[in-house]
Amino acid sequence: MNSMKEQNGFYTLKGYQKNDSADMTSAMEDYLEMICRILQQGETVKVGELSQRLHVKPSSVTKMVQQLTSSGYLRSEKYGLICLTQKGSQVGEYLLYRHDVLFRFLCILNHSQDELEEAEKIEHFLTPATIHRLDKLTQELEIARGKPSAELSQKEQTGLIKKGPPP
Numbered sequence: 001m002n003s004m005k006e007q008n009g010f011y012t013l014k015g016y017q018k019n020d021s022a023d024m025t026s027a028m029e030d031y032l033e034m035i036c037r038i039l040q041q042g043e044t045v046k047v048g049e050l051s052q053r054l055h056v057k058p059s060s061v062t063k064m065v066q067q068l069t070s071s072g073y074l075r076s077e078k079y080g081l082i083c084l085t086q087k088g089s090q091v092g093e094y095l096l097y098r099h100d101v102l103f104r105f106l107c108i109l110n111h112s113q114d115e116l117e118e119a120e121k122i123e124h125f126l127t128p129a130t131i132h133r134l135d136k137l138t139q140e141l142e143i144a145r146g147k148p149s150a151e152l153s154q155k156e157q158t159g160l161i162k163k164g165p166p167p
Contacts, residue, residue: 023071026124029095030054031064032073035082036092045082098123098131105138108145 024032034053038045047065051058065082068074073088084092102123106115126134 024091027064028068028071028073029124030120031061032068032088032092033095033099035074035084036089036096039084040096046080047082050082094128095123097135098126098128101131101135101138102126104142105134108138108141 031050031054034050035045038049038053043049047058047061050056050061050065054061065074065076068088069076072085073091075083075085077083099119102119103115106118107113110118
């Protein structure tokens with residue numbers, strides 16, 4: 001079958017997902033993003049913590065940690081600690097950046113302070129190039145409203161998030 005870019009027309013969501021060449025599923029991204037979020041807060045990451053934060057069974061966490069480990073994103077340490085590899089850290093930084101961009105944009109768009117659910121639902125479907133452009137637009141909207149995101153500026157200054165897609 002030819003690639004979708006070579007063919008014109010519409011496809012179902014499942015059709016687009018089948019042809020996506022990314023090696024990470026949406027679930028893998030969610031777990032890796034949460035691991036990075038926990039580590040940013042200076043906490044250790046264990047199966048129980050992930051289970052609690054993502055509202056899933058510990059057995060599901062164990063399976064996903066094994067999958068992320070075999071894909072080179074994580075490594076398991078003594079006492080059940082979950083650690084990032086360099087690859088996991090790089091991808092995780094981008095996942096946090098992507099979430100932050102979407103969250104900020106949706107808050108501006110919807111005149112809201114909390115767009116967590118909507119950001120979580122759509123973040124897996126946008127390309128890094130789109131996220132980068134959306135970040136630029138969001139920054140312009142924040143400046144136009146006279147409210148540049150102090151939190152974003154602080155994260156950028158401390159190097160906790162990188163601007164743009166991962167290398």
